Each structure stands twice: as structure tokens, then as C-alpha cells.
Amino acid sequence: MLEVQNLVKAYGDLRVLDNVSARIENGRILVIIGLNGSGKSTLLKVITGILPCDNGCVRIDGQDVTSLEPEDRKIGYVPQSTALFNHLTVRENIIYSQKNGRGSPDGFEAVVSMLNLRGYLSKKPKELSGGYRARVALARALYSQPSVMLLDEPLTEIDHAKKEQMLPEFKQVLHQLNIPVLYITHDPREAELIGDAFAVMYDGKLKTIGTTEEAFEIIRAQVLAGAGIA
Amino acid sequence: MAGNLMRKVSLIELLFVPFFLLLIVYPIAAIIFNLTPAGIAKTFADPLFWTSVGSTILTAFFAALMGLALALGFGYYYIFRKGTVMYRVADFLNDLPIALPHTVAGLALLLAFGRKAFGFAGPTGLAFTLFAVTLAMFFVSYPLAARTIASGADEIEREVIDVARTLGDSTTRAYQRVVIPLMGEGIISAFILSFSRSISEFAAVIMFGGNVPGQTQVLASYVFTKVEEGEVAMAVTASAFCILIALFLVVGLRMRGKFHA
Structure with missing residues (x-):
């Protein structure tokens, strides 16, 4: 099980992660949907230990790993660029x-x-x-x-048709592992194909949602608010 | 037709071409055009010339190796320890040998490793030996190697290093297993640039290594000695030899991409 509690990461006055909390049971895939710059990738980097957090904690199977180096956390990480x-x-x-x-x-x-x-x-x-x-x-x-899998938009380089074919296959493979999986995307359709549970991230805050449509609505409201339209 | 051609030539071209030809190409050509068969024969028959060639290549090679080794150490700090005081000091001091007059660099080495501080190593300390020549070359060429390694590190995608860490690598292991192999071309460039800079060094070498014919004399100081002795034809031949070595190095530097691929 993966738990993050009240994670805070700030660069000066900018809070990239603002009291982010989440809990993923073994065998479940939580998809976080959010626009670029919403803090999704930073969250994964803090969980892997690549970036230190300013506050909060990360627990894997009940063990607090917040102060451990990335090599000691046993986290599988697939970044956006595949690296x-x-x-x-x-x-x-x-x-x-x-x-x-x-x-x-x-x-x-x-x-x-x-x-x-x-x-x-x-x-x-x-x-x-x-x-x-x-x-x-x-x-x-x-x-x-x-013990945990983190995937940061791993199919960015792939077209939609191919994604539709690959995502159910990836979902099956990830379920076989029976470990918590955190999958990040900005594409609600991709989220729908791979996720068991969903959350939306905006302005460094994480909100659990029931369906990917809700994510779309929240993000749309944020974009409109940001543009001074709503 | 001629009018059309003139309109296509910009002011920058009009300024660049003559100045480049006059100040860069012409002096090099002057060496080549002043070569004489007698000068070549006399220089090639001089055993001290060949000793200086051997000393130059040997000391520059080891200076470049030392420079590369230390630059790789700097590269580690550049990637993993940027927030530390050690990194900031190293980064700042990397530029110092470039700005220092090389006579000052030579004097600094003389004071640090000469008779006073290193008297136990011999009557002159470490000074006036081939090792001193190597150290002088290293001192002035290391900054180039360090800057090249840092540029090479910039070319590597940060996420590649991050993934290596999540797969169990410590920072040292990630550096050895991922960064250094991926920096191949940067490492070759750092070595060649460091070697080139070492070969061309004169002031620091003279100050700390001396100019003892047959012992610590290198090509740069051989040319200087021959000019002082009035043997200009021999100085020209030795200089042409230096240009030949430099051309090889430049070609090597240009070829590094293909070699690495």
C-alpha cells in the first residue's frame, strides 16, 4: 500500500504540492489527471525521493520512507520520456x-x-x-x-489509436503485480482506459473524484477561472 | 552580374574575411612559407628536438589524463552536489587558471611544490622535472576539461539518472554506469582539448618545469630557445611540427562524433 500524507513542496512562494494526501491499496491503479504544471510530476518525484519534500510523509507498506534515498525505496518509476x-x-x-x-x-x-x-x-x-x-x-x-509503480505519462510519444490498444494490455500487466500503481496523465480518455480510481490535480492540490468526466469539469473550471472568464 | 554579387555580401562578411585572413591564416602560413630544406634537415638531425617532441607528447598525455580524471570528479559534483559549498568553490576556481597570467600559475606551482614546501623530494622539490612540466600543463588545461565535462553532463537527460537511482543505483554508481558511458563524446572532447592546451603551454611550464634541453624542454620552449640562439630556421621547423600536431588534434576533435557513434 502507498500512502502520502500532507505533502508540501514549494519553490519560494509557489506551492507546487499543497498538502497532498492519497492512499492506494495493493492491486489498484490510481490515475491522477491534471494539466501541465499542476504538480503531477513533482508529486511522483517526491514519492520516488528524487526531490525532497518540505513537509509531509510517504509510506510504503506502512514504512515511512520519506527520508530514504531513491535507491532504497523499491519504487518502479517510468518517466514521461521513458529515459x-x-x-x-x-x-x-x-x-x-x-x-x-x-x-x-x-x-x-x-x-x-x-x-x-x-x-x-x-x-x-x-x-x-x-x-x-x-x-x-x-x-x-x-x-x-x-513495491510501488509510478508512471508519469509513459505513452506521451504514442498516438491515440495505439494507446487504445496498449492501455488495456498495460492495465492487465499492472494488475498482475498486485502492488499500488500511480499513473499520471493529462488525457481523460487515457485515464479511463487504465484507471481503477481517479483524482484530479490543480494548483498543487489533489482531489479524489469518481469519474474522469468530473476531472474534465474541474480542469475546465480552473482554466476558465484562471483566464478570468468564470 | 558583379553588382548582384556585391549586394549579397554583407558588411559582416566584408569585415570578417580580411581580418580572418590577415590575423589567423597569414601568421600560420608565414611559418609554412618560411620552412627551408636546410632548417628541416638541421632540426630533424638534432636529438634535442626529438627529445622535446617525446617530452611534449608524454607530459601532455599525462596532464590530459589527470585533467580528465579531476574533471570527472567535478562532473559528479556538477550533477549530484550542486547545492554544496565544495561545488561552488570548485566551480568558481575552475575559471581562475583561465584568467591568471600563466607566469603567475607557474610561480604558484613553484611556491607550492618547489624546494621550500617539497624539499624532501629533491634539491628543487618537484620543480624542474618532467613531473613538474606535467603538473604545469595540467594546471592550465584542467579548467577546459571541467567545462567540457559539465557541457557533456548537460546533454544527458536528467530523468535517465533519476531512473537509475530508482533501480537501486547510488549516486556514485549512477555516475559510473550511466553518466560516464553516455558522456562518451564529451569525455573524448575533454581529453583532446586538455591535451591540445597542454601542448601549447609555455609560461607555466618554463616557470615550474624549466627549460633544460634534453630533460624538461618541450616543443614550445624548444622554439623559444632556438629563436634566442638565432636559429630561426630550426624554430620555424619546430613550429611547423607543432602546427602539424595541432592539426591532428583539431581533426580528432572534429571526428569525435563519428568515432563515438
Whole structure:
């Protein structure tokens, strides 16, 4: 289970995260929807430990990990850019965490089969399409046997038609892990296809919602308010 | 036709071309045009010339290696420890050797590692040895290597390093396993630039390493000595040799992208 409580992150007077709290049970996928600059990516970076928070705490399976370094949190992280290691092959990318005592040969076979990467293992990331780059990034995170998965708009490089095909597949793979998953997107349709629960983020605040339509309404109201129209 | 051509030439071009030809190309050409067969033969027959060539390449190579090693250390601070006092001091002092007159750099090294402070290492301390020549070259070339490594680090996507951390790498491991391999081209550039700067150094080398023919004399000081002795033809030949080495380095620098790919 992943819990964040009253997370605060500010740059000067600007509160990028403003008392953000959330709780995700094992096997559930929470999708956070928000516009660019709403604080979504900062939230993930604070949970991974890449960015320190000013206040609040992060708990994984009941353990407070707020003061731990990123390498000690056992979090699987797929950033927006996929951030593959271009000097390594697909195989070497996937088993990267093995150097740090994570993963197993069985796990490798499982993620390669799940994500249909068998024919691409000896290729370099630059030889792959956006869709396969996203698959490799996910496989690399899955192989490390994380306690929590964080995905920051991992399908940005992929067109809508391909997303419609990939997202149910990703959802199935993520459910098989039975760990909490936090998925970030600005696309309500993408959220609908992958999420079990939804939240919307605006001005550094997080609000749980029932459906993706609510997110759309909240974001629209915020944009109009920001433009002085509503 | 001629009128059309004139209209296409901008004022910047009209100023740049003659000044570039006069101040950059012409002096280099002057060396080449002043080469004489007798001067070439006399220089190539001089064993001290070849000793200075060997010393130059050897000391510049080790100076560049040292510069690269320290620059990689700076690169680590540049990526992971930017908020620290150590980083700020290192970043500030990186520019100092560039701004300092190199005679001052040489004197600083002489005072720091000469007879007074390092008398136990020999009658002149570390000064006036090939190691001193290497240190002098390193001192003036390191800033270039450090700046090049920092530029190389800027080319690497920050999220790649972040992901390596979440996969279990400490900052040191992420630097070794991800940053350094991805910076390949930057590392080659840093080495070549550092090597080039080392080869061209004169003032700091003379001050700290001396100019002992057959021992600490390098190509730059060989040229100086030959001019002082009135052997201009030999100085010209040695200078042309320096230009040849510099051309190799420039070509190497231009080729680095292809080599890395």
C-alpha cells in the first residue's frame, strides 16, 4: 500500500504540492489527471525521493520512507520520456537493476513475455518505436520487483489509436503485480482506459473524484477561472 | 552580374574575411612559407628536438589524463552536489587558471611544490622535472576539461539518472554506469582539448618545469630557445611540427562524433 500524507513542496512562494494526501491499496491503479504544471510530476518525484519534500510523509507498506534515498525505496518509476539507457541493449535495460541485487531470471522471462519484447532484446533503444520504448521502460521497472509503480505519462510519444490498444494490455500487466500503481496523465480518455480510481490535480492540490468526466469539469473550471472568464 | 554579387555580401562578411585572413591564416602560413630544406634537415638531425617532441607528447598525455580524471570528479559534483559549498568553490576556481597570467600559475606551482614546501623530494622539490612540466600543463588545461565535462553532463537527460537511482543505483554508481558511458563524446572532447592546451603551454611550464634541453624542454620552449640562439630556421621547423600536431588534434576533435557513434 502507498500512502502520502500532507505533502508540501514549494519553490519560494509557489506551492507546487499543497498538502497532498492519497492512499492506494495493493492491486489498484490510481490515475491522477491534471494539466501541465499542476504538480503531477513533482508529486511522483517526491514519492520516488528524487526531490525532497518540505513537509509531509510517504509510506510504503506502512514504512515511512520519506527520508530514504531513491535507491532504497523499491519504487518502479517510468518517466514521461521513458529515459532508457541508450548505451545498453533492450535486454541490458530490462535487467539493469540486477546489478543492484534486484529481479530474477524468471522475472525476466515473465516481463519479456507479458510485454511482447522477445524479438527486440538485442536492439538498442534508438532502434525502437515510441510504443516499444514505453514497453521497455515498463519492463525495466517491473523487472526490479518494486513495491510501488509510478508512471508519469509513459505513452506521451504514442498516438491515440495505439494507446487504445496498449492501455488495456498495460492495465492487465499492472494488475498482475498486485502492488499500488500511480499513473499520471493529462488525457481523460487515457485515464479511463487504465484507471481503477481517479483524482484530479490543480494548483498543487489533489482531489479524489469518481469519474474522469468530473476531472474534465474541474480542469475546465480552473482554466476558465484562471483566464478570468468564470 | 558583379553588382548582384556585391549586394549579397554583407558588411559582416566584408569585415570578417580580411581580418580572418590577415590575423589567423597569414601568421600560420608565414611559418609554412618560411620552412627551408636546410632548417628541416638541421632540426630533424638534432636529438634535442626529438627529445622535446617525446617530452611534449608524454607530459601532455599525462596532464590530459589527470585533467580528465579531476574533471570527472567535478562532473559528479556538477550533477549530484550542486547545492554544496565544495561545488561552488570548485566551480568558481575552475575559471581562475583561465584568467591568471600563466607566469603567475607557474610561480604558484613553484611556491607550492618547489624546494621550500617539497624539499624532501629533491634539491628543487618537484620543480624542474618532467613531473613538474606535467603538473604545469595540467594546471592550465584542467579548467577546459571541467567545462567540457559539465557541457557533456548537460546533454544527458536528467530523468535517465533519476531512473537509475530508482533501480537501486547510488549516486556514485549512477555516475559510473550511466553518466560516464553516455558522456562518451564529451569525455573524448575533454581529453583532446586538455591535451591540445597542454601542448601549447609555455609560461607555466618554463616557470615550474624549466627549460633544460634534453630533460624538461618541450616543443614550445624548444622554439623559444632556438629563436634566442638565432636559429630561426630550426624554430620555424619546430613550429611547423607543432602546427602539424595541432592539426591532428583539431581533426580528432572534429571526428569525435563519428568515432563515438
